[in-house]
Amino acid sequence: MNAESTSQHAAPDALEEALLQALRWFDLPMSAAALRARAAKLPGPWSLGDVCEAAESLGLRAQRQQVGAQQAKLAALPILLGLDGGGMLLVTAQPDAEHWQAWVPGQGMQTVDAKTWLPRLNGEQVVLSRQTRIDRSANAEPQGRYGHWFWGPLGMARNLYLQVGVAALLTNIFAVTTSIFSMIVYDRVIPNNAQDTLVALLIGVVVVFVSDFAIRSLRGYFLDVAGARADMVIGDSLFEQILDMQMKARRGSTGALANVLKEFESLREFLTSATLTTLIDIPFSILFLVIIYAIGGPMVIVPVLAIPLMLGASLLVQPRLKRLIQSTYEDGNRKQTILVETLGGLETVKALGAGAIMRRRWQEAVTHQSEIGLQSRMLSQFAGNIANLAQQLVQVGVVTMGFFLVAEGKIGFGAIIACTILSGRAISPLAQFSQLLTRVNQSLASYKALQQLMSAPREHAHNVQFVARNELKGRIEFREVTFSYPDAASPALDNVSFTIEPGERVAILGRIGSGKTTIAKLILGLYQPDKGAVLIDGVDVRQIDPIDLRRHLGVVLQDVWLMSGTVRQNIAMGFDQASDAAVLKAAQVAGVEDFISQHPHGYGLRVGERGEGLSGGQRQSISIARALVGNPSMLVLDEPSSAMDMGAEQTLVERLRPVVEGKTLVVITHKSTMIQLVHKVIVLDKGRLLSIGTPEQVLGAPRAGGAA
Numbered sequence: 001m002n003a004e005s006t007s008q009h010a011a012p013d014a015l016e017e018a019l020l021q022a023l024r025w026f027d028l029p030m031s032a033a034a035l036r037a038r039a040a041k042l043p044g045p046w047s048l049g050d051v052c053e054a055a056e057s058l059g060l061r062a063q064r065q066q067v068g069a070q071q072a073k074l075a076a077l078p079i080l081l082g083l084d085g086g087g088m089l090l091v092t093a094q095p096d097a098e099h100w101q102a103w104v105p106g107q108g109m110q111t112v113d114a115k116t117w118l119p120r121l122n123g124e125q126v127v128l129s130r131q132t133r134i135d136r137s138a139n140a141e142p143q144g145r146y147g148h149w150f151w152g153p154l155g156m157a158r159n160l161y162l163q164v165g166v167a168a169l170l171t172n173i174f175a176v177t178t179s180i181f182s183m184i185v186y187d188r189v190i191p192n193n194a195q196d197t198l199v200a201l202l203i204g205v206v207v208v209f210v211s212d213f214a215i216r217s218l219r220g221y222f223l224d225v226a227g228a229r230a231d232m233v234i235g236d237s238l239f240e241q242i243l244d245m246q247m248k249a250r251r252g253s254t255g256a257l258a259n260v261l262k263e264f265e266s267l268r269e270f271l272t273s274a275t276l277t278t279l280i281d282i283p284f285s286i287l288f289l290v291i292i293y294a295i296g297g298p299m300v301i302v303p304v305l306a307i308p309l310m311l312g313a314s315l316l317v318q319p320r321l322k323r324l325i326q327s328t329y330e331d332g333n334r335k336q337t338i339l340v341e342t343l344g345g346l347e348t349v350k351a352l353g354a355g356a357i358m359r360r361r362w363q364e365a366v367t368h369q370s371e372i373g374l375q376s377r378m379l380s381q382f383a384g385n386i387a388n389l390a391q392q393l394v395q396v397g398v399v400t401m402g403f404f405l406v407a408e409g410k411i412g413f414g415a416i417i418a419c420t421i422l423s424g425r426a427i428s429p430l431a432q433f434s435q436l437l438t439r440v441n442q443s444l445a446s447y448k449a450l451q452q453l454m455s456a457p458r459e460h461a462h463n464v465q466f467v468a469r470n471e472l473k474g475r476i477e478f479r480e481v482t483f484s485y486p487d488a489a490s491p492a493l494d495n496v497s498f499t500i501e502p503g504e505r506v507a508i509l510g511r512i513g514s515g516k517t518t519i520a521k522l523i524l525g526l527y528q529p530d531k532g533a534v535l536i537d538g539v540d541v542r543q544i545d546p547i548d549l550r551r552h553l554g555v556v557l558q559d560v561w562l563m564s565g566t567v568r569q570n571i572a573m574g575f576d577q578a579s580d581a582a583v584l585k586a587a588q589v590a591g592v593e594d595f596i597s598q599h600p601h602g603y604g605l606r607v608g609e610r611g612e613g614l615s616g617g618q619r620q621s622i623s624i625a626r627a628l629v630g631n632p633s634m635l636v637l638d639e640p641s642s643a644m645d646m647g648a649e650q651t652l653v654e655r656l657r658p659v660v661e662g663k664t665l666v667v668i669t670h671k672s673t674m675i676q677l678v679h680k681v682i683v684l685d686k687g688r689l690l691s692i693g694t695p696e697q698v699l700g701a702p703r704a705g706g707a708a
Contacts, residue, residue, distance in 0.1 A: 013086075014105050015047070022080065039053065079128065090103040098115065145237065168284070170211075174208050234264065234267075242453075253337040266442050282429045289426050298405065314387070321380070321438055466543065470548070472544075474634045474663065475499070475664070479497055496687070509669070509698075520636050525544070525550070528541075552632050553634045555627055556640045564608055582631070589624075589656060591624075620641065680694060
């Protein structure tokens, strides 16, 4: 990389550098660019919160502490100590009471005098440790920042769930109050006209009810807090998996993949809904049955007999419901696929008059899902109606049996009232068992779909570590590379070998489907060869952190993608430290300046999704500017001028000529104009290397304008 390119990459700030050193201490070395990308760090200086968030996202535990100024508690090492004026001191060992083994900003690792550094501390510190739950073996379950991607975050909230359990215990104990109050009033207060006793009971009941209200509110709050925390971490892990998933692992359409992510909503709703509360309340049914037995003796037989009826009806419909839920999930994938395809290509659908076809597909998917939904609801209603019938029978049965017990003098009238109330409380959670199992089955289906997604191979696997590479010169070598796309009938590349030296400029030519774009994807590390190796600077790309690799590559892909945002944001995308000068220079070379300078909003012009509102040539110009803005050492341009007219293309070539000087350039093109930039031409046919040489040797004609 040349000097100008190096200067473009601003040096990491003090907090970032301290964190990088800490990661090296934990045997997790990475470049500053890789750290910012892996931690999703937005542009701007680092804060202590950013440091903690980044450390936890990379598998460490970060405990932020505030101690008195000019103090340090080194009970656990390593530790980051905040310094006055910014920066952090990384202490990794304490040889004795007066000395620290520390990384000093700007000076590196050394033994320092603790007394010298104590006055410079600002009282903030971060204790770092490994997340011991993370399994880094090759066969490990899908991992997140707290161990397992799903159970790990829930385990981190176990204290909150424990408090929910305690709250559930108290609320269910308080639920006995109404029945006991009724029994005492009927059996003791009314016969004796004990008004003072009634007042005392009322005061006690009000206190219990207020306490019950407060505890139920706290229980709901704890569930919401635990669910929100898990939601944040799990949702982040899922999106990180999407971004880091190897391209070969992607299966199905974009809509189906989006629908898989949507399944997280079912899991999140389950974790925070009343369904989870019902699940917690079910074990307490036994408590109420015990109390019914203590009060009414034989009357407990009635709810005990009703429980198998309710559970049996619920369990009977579950196998069929489970299959219907799976079918509903598959229908949801189809619906989402049709919707995404239609919205993404709405202009084409309208232009071709294909609306009827897409509408028919939508109708078929909706109709089938509605039919399946109807069957699911009918089964659920059947189990629910049985449960409702059982509740009514229990109420009547308890009163009837109570009549005979009162007649025999075994219980009083109040016991009938108390047992009736308690029997309702005992079977109420079980009456919702059918709906509960349905929700559980839906959540399990969602969990399985997300588990499959999280099990897909990643570019940054937990058991793989990369050596940080801050500089790549740009030598590209394909060594007997064979590659096939998933489920493809024939290889896209078959035993292809060639070498591109640093600073060499090469054009790759060939018919449609000859493997040209595949070469670009392999250089980018988006796919890995089935056989052979792709080497950058003599190193297999599988040994290079994909973030470091792509940081040194300026890329224009065949399918131009722009995000909704401003023109400047689209140009600077992927290079968060791009200065206005760098953006302007790249825009001038790519031709963005030619059309954006005439717009009143300039580089603040907002473009729609996928560049809506811009022409194909304008989108390509922005894509080229994006590739140039970081001044990388390598450029890979796949059909960069396919949407441009001849005049614009020739102008682009003239502007690119001085910019690509000294850089490794790979141009995939069908147009002869772009060949003016190159030293060498590689021709592919049906995935095989057909010929390689200078443009004069391969094409049999001199290049127009020559090449520097």
